[in-house]
Amino acid sequence: MTTLADLPLRDDLRGRTPYGAPQAAVGVPLNVNENSFGIPDVVRDDIAASLARVVSGVNRYPDREFTSLRHALASYLGHGLRADQLWAANGSNEVLQQVLQAFGGPGRTVLGFSPTYSMYPLLSSGVGSTWIAGERDEAFELGAETARRQVEQYQPDVVILCTPNNPTGTDIGLDVVEAVYEAANGIVIVDEAYQEFSDRESALTLLPGRERLFVSRTMSKAFAFAGVRVGYLAADPVAIDALRLVRLPYHLSALTQAAAEAALRHSEVMLANVAAIAAQRDRISSRLVELGYAPYRSAANFVLFGGVADPAGTFSRLLERDILIRDVGLPGHLRVTAGTEPETTAFLTALAEIGNDA
Template sequence: MSRIPEVEAALRPDLRGRTAYGAPQLDVAVQLNTNESSYPVPGEVIADALDRLRTDLEGLNRYPDREFSSLRAALADYLAMQSGVRLSPAQLWAGNGSNEVLQHLVQAFGGPGRTAIGFTPAYSMHPIIAETLGTRWVDGQRHAESFDLDVDSAAEQVRACDPDLVLLCSPNNPTGTALPFAAIETVLAAAPRAIVVVDEAYAEFARPGTRSALELLGDHHRLVVTRTMSKAFTLAGARLGYLAAHPDLVDALRLVRLPYHLSTPTQAVAEVALRHAPALLATVDAIKAERDRLVEELAAMGLRPVPSDANFVLFGGLADAAETWEALLAAGVLVRDIGIPGHLRVTAGTPEETSRFLEAMGDLVPEHLDHAQRPADRPAAHRHHGGTS
């Protein structure tokens, strides 16, 4: 984005030339690019939310509950049900999406003169949040071909930079793979003074046997586990993210949050959703089935999908990812170009959406496989590599 000279000169030097985070929001038939749920909120949840809001709207002349106490209790109950880990409400914190929760963590434990490390490719908002809040970012590396995180390599990289913050993803975005459970404890040991954050935005979609970092909270007071209601709960538009940590760590976040940061309607909708968790999570198994179908059928086409614990699939083997992205868009299917050469990421949608994507992809293979001839020119008006929602 170009700016007038006066604005450009006034902008912080470290922000000049940056591109804002964002994914294309295009009016196409099949939207599989931002890992939203393709399923609408059930009618029973909508009716309950409307009843709750009718009551709460009468009190909008007053500020919301600053401590969102009933929401924190509801989150603790949900996590006990979902993971088997019983936490106290004092261990829970929430924000307007998990990005705000991550921002609170960096505001409290990062900042000028401090260092954060993550392992690429991973959620691209991690370095954006860190760097825009003045934190030095170290781009840790995964295996170049498989994108796996080697436990010993991760520990060595962490020791080398002695960070204040470590940000991990499990399941990882954009690869979809869950961390080896031993990696979390190994990183905690390798960074004895760091706050270690495990981003579990897609935890509800993990394959059987995948363990949550929530299990480690009792033994590790520097550990934080972040979650969201945007994905499995089908509530991307509600903007509710949360974290679990030691009560003293949670208390530190009060120093940086804005006053009354969670609105009354946000708290109300989230509480209603948690009360209806079984209904909202009823689509998770269907989404996982479509995810596994994507892996199987993309592999049969000669592409290289990564087995996933999330609600999306990263696949490689393309001659030109940007060109394939454009061709899919022309066929009415929107996926995500996340900037990894030869790779695209597709969200697992409804069976009908999955079929539309696979049919469109099948029409492009084998021309778009990595042995295909690349044309000299291609349009790129709508591509964006700024993030991996």
Template structure:
């Protein structure tokens, strides 16, 4: 190879000119841009995690349990609390749900194969797809105006039949819109794509409003259906990096072919197990966060803006004349939110009551109100 050859020239052609994923990590008083849980891990759980890691520390000279058996059992028990039985053999986990999604695409995607998602949706779906050499297809949601972010059965089925994908991504609740899917959409997409793996990303499922269904209830008898979850959000464990899925055991067997050996470290397994042993305590903040989410919706509406009703721990809000300028004005006031690339919209995480107040005050100062109402 010519020593003058540049790294850019050596890079895979499909990656050249792309920008790496990365939400801004800025030191600001109010960080509401990455859908983290604003509440710290409870002291009791901190102690339990420290004890668990201490207990395994002497054995770190040995590789971790490659099958993460105890963790799969605990995750299955947690999922089964919803009323839908899930066995350990149906569970898979990775270092965050992104690694779980990567495993799925490594096993079921690849060169010559296609993945379809309905955008706007989770931005990592197309990124991970591309890194595996899989072709990404941007499916579409509703038309502009009322229901612009909804996905109806007829539209979804038509797009699946037109593109004949090998993998289909559905988000419920959807990121960045916060909107949930009806199970009729999931079933229709699954049935319209008889040769595709259908992945329902439920990263924010614990924050859904009462009556919002989970695709976990559809797993039985559908070996091509996968439901992914994470401990980053409701469990306030974003730094722990633990995502997981539930699917037919044949799917989890396939993922063993592509995962790196011993991909879940001993300490990662210990941390996740300690958190799951205190699941009720870890999830106590979910109700408080949902209250702040609903307060964001009402407060933004009072300011004359257009928030999208949400089943997640964030709110997408719009009708901003210049979303990027508003983002900067909020940042100048010490509040960091997310510009998700949708014209006239920004996304804000539901945090603590104090953070909600700071955000609404900043919006009131940055955006001329149309009603004159106070936040």
């Protein structure tokens, strides 16, 4: 049987494994930070009607510049942003990939602060860039001086700041972003995929006068749009122009554009469950402490917790109880998504029953 080793694969891809979280049909899926709340009926109906209007014209290519969607995104984000400062693609991973295609590449470096989103190294290697795993402060926090020092040390071509950070949940202040931007000569990406769950001010406020700054977002989390695949970013118009050099023709389908615009028309309804999710996140953290675990400060829709005597065993015993969480590869740690109140109760009850013995 032919294997990857038999193919003329790029040398830097040999021995690697593709990204992928475990998938299983379980009653309580709390492993990939999805929004457990469904799409509200009023939004579902608008999306369906919008798709019905668009589908009759799908024999033609969509608007290559997704102009209407960019206006809708600018309106949603506020901060005085214009449509020519917005860009979108099929999920924030594709958005980040396009930035790295434009500003990374062979002989260039990308710096992130580990542990962080596991796709960053894969996206970097995909464009031939070298990934640099920077260090964080205690408890997975990241201060301005720690970040600045490493940027000055490595002088990367691209820096990625994930806030709130995945998988730790910790977020950073604008002082960290400012320190990194001042120290960097290259591109700075602030990945705010979980921003709607955080009380911190967005890096969008720092965009004026900073043409090397990109602020990335997604509709997968707070907007409960994971299955639609819509990510976007805001940046200086000239930086947006750079992404046109690498994007595929008509990369955002007419159906995707229509669905996203419909959701944005109902942004207040779509985001109505954010507070409820945050409450379940905080409930999880409090109960984990009572159970003897060590949760980290989280500003996202999930909680990373340490003090797990047997992560693999705990993961398996929860799965036996129809509950799926995430082993993120940190020794003694597991991560759980904040779901609905019944889902959270099921997880916490099962965890208490399992105990924490190795």
